[in-house]
Structure formats: C-alpha cells, structure tokens
Amino acid sequence: MKNQHLNQGDMKRSNLTPLIRVENLSFDYDKKGPSLIHNISFSLNEGEVTLLMGASGSGKSTVSLCLNGLYPEAVEGYSEGNIYFRGQEISQFEKGELNQQIGIVFQDPESQFCMVTVENELAFTMENIQTPREEMASKMDDVLEAVGLTDLKERPIHELSGGQKQKVALASVLLLEPELLILDEPTANLDPVSSLEFVELVNQLQKDRGMAVFIIEHQLDDWISFTDRVLALSREGELFADGSPDHVFQKYEKRLVSEGVHLPKDIQSSSLHPATRTTDDLGGETVSIQNLDFKRKKKTILSEVNFSLYQKEFVAIVGENGAGKSTLLQVMAGILTPNKGNITFLNQPLKQWGEQSLRQKMGFVFQNPEHQFITDTVYDELAFGMKLNGTPEQEMKEKIDELLRHFQLQNHLWSNPFSLSGGQKRRLSVATMLDETPELLLFDEPTFGQDAKTTEELMSMVLELKNKGTTIVFVTHDMDLVDQYCERTFVLNKGKVAFQGSPDELWKKEEVLVEARLRLPYRIRKQRTEAGEVYDLVR
Amino acid sequence: MISSVNPALKMVAILIPGVLLSFSFDIFTPLAYLIFVVAFTFMFSNIPVKKWLLVFTPFVFLALGFAWMTMLYTSEGFSGGSVLFEFWWFEVTTGGLMVGISLALRSLCFVALSLMFILTTDSTKFMLSLMQQFKLPPKLTFGILAGYRFLPTFKHEFEVLRQAHRIRGIGRAKGVKGRIEQFRRYAIPLMANAIRKAERVAIAMESKGFTGETDRTHYHHMTIGKKDWAFFASIVGTFFIVIITSYQLGYLNIFGRQF
C-alpha cells in the first residue's frame, strides 16, 4: 500500500524535492575492473519527461532497475551510492512497495507477461497491489479504453502483435497508478507505425495524468518533441550530459556520435542524402520469380508475385507485419517451397540446385543472429561452412584470419558465440555467410533493435559486398535506410506486390503507403513539413 | 457441467481412479469404468463428439500395441489358462490374452480421464485453484504460469532454428553421434533463449509489484461447493461401485490374484 503520510508530507514541498534523486550511483555484476555504471548523479522531477541516451551495452537498462530497487539484489550485483524516492532512501521501502510507485515497460514484448490472456495479466497487477475484487472490473475496463485495447480483453497475449503487446504492458503498469513511468526502449522491437502509435499514446497519457516519465532510448526521433530534459550515458558508464534537448545536442553532438547514439535526424547534418541510385550499370539477372503463390494451411500468404533481381543491386522488401515479407525471403532461399510458380537462381530453376552448391552461392542472415550459431566457438562457426565444402586446411585458416580481421572478431576467436555482445553477434552472423562471396545475400530485419554504430558497421559491410557484385535483399521496416541505400523497393501488401520501383517513386504514392502502413523517411517528411504539407501518414 | 467444477478438486477426483485402476488386471473393471467415463464426459460437457474422437482414436492403436506386447511377455503368475497359439518362441495363453486386453482398456481409461480434464479445464484457473484451495505458494504458482506461457513460442522458435540450420548447410543427422550433435544444436539455443526470458519475466513481474507474499486479492475467486463435491463423488464413487460389482461377479483380479 502507498505510504500515505509520506505522500502528504511531501506534497507541500514537491517543488523543492525531486521525485527521485540519484547520488553517486555505481553498479556492477562483479567487483573487479571498472564498474558498468560509474558514479552517476541526477534527479528526476515530478511531471517531467526525461530521456536517457546511450549506446547498447552502456548500462541504460541497469539504471532503471536500480531506480526501483530491484537491482542489485535481483542479479546479485554490487552497487554504491544512494537513491532517494521523495527524499527517502529506497532501501528503507518494504519489498514491493517501491515497485508499485514506479512502473516499467520493458523492451522485449515477448517476455514481460506471466499470464496467458490480457484480462488475467491485468488482474495479476491489481492483485499484487491488493485492489479489492469489486473494483477490478471497472479499473480494467478504464485502462483498456485508455490504451485502446478494449476489444482484445479476452485474447491470449501471444496472439497479439508486438505493438499491441507493448500496449498491454503499458496498461498493466498504469494500473499501479505510478508516480514515475519508466520506458526501457519500448519500441525497439516494433515496426515504425506501431512505434509511432505507442509514442503518441505515451504522450497523450502523460498529458492526461501528469506523471513523470523516464525514457531510455537510442532512437530519439519520435520522443524528442515532448522531452523536457536529456541525459546521456557514455560507454564507460558515466553521465556526461544533462540538460534541455537543444542544449545537449548542440554542446555534445560529436561526443554523442562517437558514443554510437542515433542523433535525432533534425540535427544530423550528414547521411540525409538519398542513395545515388545506379540503374544502368547493373549486372546480369540473379533471381527471377514468375507467378509465385504460397499457401500455409490453405491460407494464401503470397500470390502472383513476379520480379527479377540483378547483380550489384540493393533491394528492400517493405510492408506491414504479416504482409508476407519474411515468407517471400524464405521462398527465395529455397527453405519454403511455393505452391505455384517458378523461381530461377543464376538462370537455373531453384529446384534443380543441389543443396550444398546453393548454400555456397546464396546467404541468409536471420533477424536473431543466435539462431544461426551451431558450434561452441567463433572459430568453429567460421570454419563450419568451409569444412563442409572440403576447403583445404591452409586456405581455410587464411580465410578465417581474413574474416576475423575484417569483422573485428580477432580477440574473440575462442569465445562462445552466445556470449558475444549484440554487435559482435550480428557481425559474426554475417561473417559465417561469407566463406565464399555469395551471389545473393538475403537479410531478415538485420537492423532491428541495433544501435547506430552496429547499423553503420553492417551497412558498410553490405555496400562493400554489393560493389563486388552481390545482390543484396533486405526485409526491413527502416524507411530511412531504404531511402538512403536502396536502388529498388518492393512493397508487399496482403501477399501481393503493391509496388515495385525506386524509393523516390514510392514516396510519391501516398495511397500505396497508407494501404501498407508505411511511414515516409525522415528526409521526405522534412521536405514536406517545410512545404507546409501534412508531415506524417499515421493519424 | 464439468467445465465449471473446481479444477484442483477435479484433478484429485481424476487421479484417485487413475492410480487405483493400476491395481486391477481383469477385463471387466476397466471396461465398465471406461464406459462410465465416456458417458459421463458427453452427458456433462459440450465437447463435440468429433473432436473427442479425433484425439481419442490414435490412442486406441497405441493401446492395442501395448496389449500385444504384454500378451507376448506375460509372466507365469498371470499366464494361466490354455495355450491359444504359438509362433517363434512365443506362447500365447488365455491368461496372457486377458491381461493384455486389461492393460489396453486400462490405458484407454487413463486417456478418457485425461481428456475429461484437459478438454474442460482452463490451465490458468487450474493453477489459481491450486494456489487458493491447496495453498500452493504464489511464487510457485505464478512462476509456473510464467513458464507455461512460453509454450507456444517454442514451436515457432524450433521452426526458425530448423531453417537457419539448413541455410548453414546442415542436412539430416545420420547415426547416433550425429543425432546427439543435432539434439545439442537445437537444445542449446532454445534453452539459452528460455533462460534469458526467465530472467526478464521475473524482473517484469517483480517490477509490477509482485512479492510472492500470500496476502493478495483474487480476480478469479475459486471455491469448492456442493456441485464440486457431487462431481467428486460421482467419479470416485462410481469407481468403487465398479470394483465392488466386479468383485461380486467374480471378475476382480488384483496383481494376478483372483478374488
């Protein structure tokens, strides 16, 4: 239960005391070496929206769990310094008491629920704070309405989309009626439209309820318009910026870039130019698809798909979740067999390719790099394909050395692939596909949830391959990436190709974009805002 | 209706005959009880017959296989009676045949009982009533529910792994060593992911104010009333009636001892 006398006592001087005051906080999982979070101090004020930036691995999430007192105990880590909630040191709160005043929405939509249905999940939260049973139904209906999920009350959570799941998470946290709402990269795994919807919902709720919001993010664009204050955490776990967004971005621009933070595109000077789209010096045909149909359990996933891909081409497949993008990629890779239609790869029907030679000529990078790892060490991962192809020992060693150097994995030769950092895993997953330079390289959402630096590294690798003649296909939600790098783009909508052509043409086709729930890239949005047109398609 | 019976008590009611049936080795007892369970299921639930049959039928074949094996390997204590037929070094007696059929019917009884439970019970409410009626600690109850929620995601993840392995050029596993290697290749990433999720879910639950203490309110208030006891009495009572009838008719056989 909430600590009533404390609340009242503090009410009068709420302007003087911050909601949360962190003093010289350090945290680490073990006691040796420099700590993960190093001696940081800041405060969060009532009703204020604060944003914490920092590259992945800088310990941003750790900060949030320290604030509500779950760390260091939950992970048996070590911390120093003090955290005060309304002037009271957090260790003096009883177990669970503080958690009920600070609500957190986490990054991964798959793993923040413990019940099967939306209804039961919301009930779980209310039971925790001992809401009387008679009040539960009406509270539940209110919160569902507030987040716009009334129709989904009885649905199993695992059947919902990522965006809906995050709204459920938000709803259950709102039931705590928290003083502080913490959002830990809540949109990192969402498509752009769902992501924008979520941000706007938070904006609305904050205005209605006036609670303090603490956002942890490295994609700032959508949040920045209603952020009052920005904090930035370095890779060494030190806080190096604290102030209004304008002030921070002006003063620390260089530092932020070197720390791998995605700067808001408003401020970025570079990288806003579209690709110099080369269409004339393309090579021969790599893939050709005719009249392709694919059904899953009688449900049509893809129908009447026709297109060709050429050497040295970078193509993006875009569309809403469930439009059939990943399926199309898998059909092209020959891991799913179409019900109808022909696919030729390098002028030979895909069906006639031997499995082994096909895998040498074609690579596929999965969304989650871990799915591709099959051995215990980085070295074995790289050697696996070559051993399978019977590459001579000496040649193999040289090739592996080259890959290790190129992908900056030399120091992790004998590490277990699972124990690498996010960026290293991504690099390794691409490296395993390059034991021979493939003719076609397919990527399923490779930049999802990655920080700016990892994305940049990946793109430079990809462009290098492209220049060697490899055809690159990305399934992606990132329209800025499409705008910046791709020669052509295919829009999939309900299993059909609704558009194919250059991105510049696509940006003009408003009805295609609306239909497929796509957002315009930032560059175009800015142009249009300046010209006084409606800046976005959602709403 | 069976679906409205308190799930925890329902489980106990089903476990009692489920365990005690194991002691009978005659044909009459499991057959009579099987008929009762099937009739009871359809009288007091909305389970479509077709759906039920779809699940039940494969087990009939399993049960027949089970009967066949027992028949061939019956010990002397059970294999009384005349020799029915012989082949290779097997000798099938009437006693063996009886035990075989009995075991087959028994396993069908188990299946019918399980189906009665599974098809009429919401697993969340089952766990909640274990907590509310049988004092299972909330920490364990919600911990188990959190783990159970991941079941549907495993299937998906398994499928993705299979595809990813194919891309890496791994074919079908050959030989024992190959199979163990393959098992490892699937098990490690599946479990590694599960472990990370376990940690995240636990943190998410605690940050929603879950402490594991027993002083919490209940959205689904589970109770045991007259109707629940009536169900219990029918399932368990009928079992004993069948046993007694079987005894009176002279069929009852417990561990090969005729009564």
Place this chain on the structure above:
Amino acid sequence: MMKQWKLKEIVLMSIFGVVFAVIYLLFYFFGQGLRNFLTPFGLAPFGYEIIFGIWFIVSIIAAYVIRKAGAAFWSELIAGTVQVLIGSPAGPQLIISAAIQGLGAEAVFLATRYRNFSLYVLVLAGMSAAVFSYAWGWFQSGLAALTPGLIIATFSVRVISGALLAGLLGKYISDQLAQTGVLRGYALGKEWQEKREKSAS
C-alpha cells in the same frame, strides 16, 4: 518452503519443465517406434527401457543449475503436469510417476545436503530416479506381469539409462549452457565464472 528461492529461479525451473515436457513427449513417440523396431527380435520390452533415462533429465539439469532444495522434484513434477496438459497418452497418472521420479533424484541431492553436485552425484541421482520409477512401475504399468528374467533385465537397463541419459547427458547439456554465459545469474553460472577467473589469474 520456497522462501530461499528467487522468483527468477522458479521461472527458470518452470521453463525447463515446459521445454522438457515437449522433449519427453517426443521421446514417448520415439520410444514407441523403437519398440516396434525391436519387436521382431523379441526385445520389445526394452524399447522404452533403453531411453528411459531421458525422462529424469530435467531433475538433474534443474538441480545442477539452480542448486536449491526441491529443484529436482518440482521441475520433474512440472514437466509431468505440462505433458498431461498438452495431451500425453500416458494420462493423469503421469503426474504421480513424475513426482515419484523427481523424489528419486531429489533424495540423492538431499543426502548430500545440496552441497555436492559432482558428476558422481548427478549420475547417482539419475540412477536413484530410475529405481524409484521402476518401483512405481511395478504397481502402475503392470511390470509385475512380466517374467522374472525380464524384470531383472529391464531393471538393469533402466538404471543404466538413468545414469547415462539423465546423469551424464544432463551434466553435459548444463555445462554447454553455462559456456554460453546465459547462466551468469544462477549457481552453476557463478561456479563457471569463478573457475574462469581462477584459470585467468
């Protein structure tokens, strides 16, 4: 009873239970196939016995990773219950056999007062689970109806299977997992971390 347990340990144990419930069910059908294969050779009763150890493996893994009282018992019970909920042909009495197998493994860990998790103890726990499960099978699945020679033979095979497929394989899988670094927050992961630090210094 669960006071010393952290919530994340309970969730982990439960997820292990769910994962292995699925694996157990697959092995049920695999065992069926194995038995059909062995029938012409007159070895049908050994079909399940050879692979029986796999059904104890979650006890070994959970106990070895988490190292708290009850891990072996509860994880096996959860795996058994989940199997029933997803539709195992063995029916509700599976819950009871799971509990008994779990107790078999738990007994060994209890005897070491949850202090020793060496290979030897894990193998012993697998064997103990096999002994408990055979004793229960004597009543429940009609093992009593088999000939004495066959009883001795099947019993020995099951115990060996428990030692290898539960004890040995369970340790192997857990160690492989620890190597990936994901167990950092659990007892086994910490042990690995310490070892690594020692060998580094």
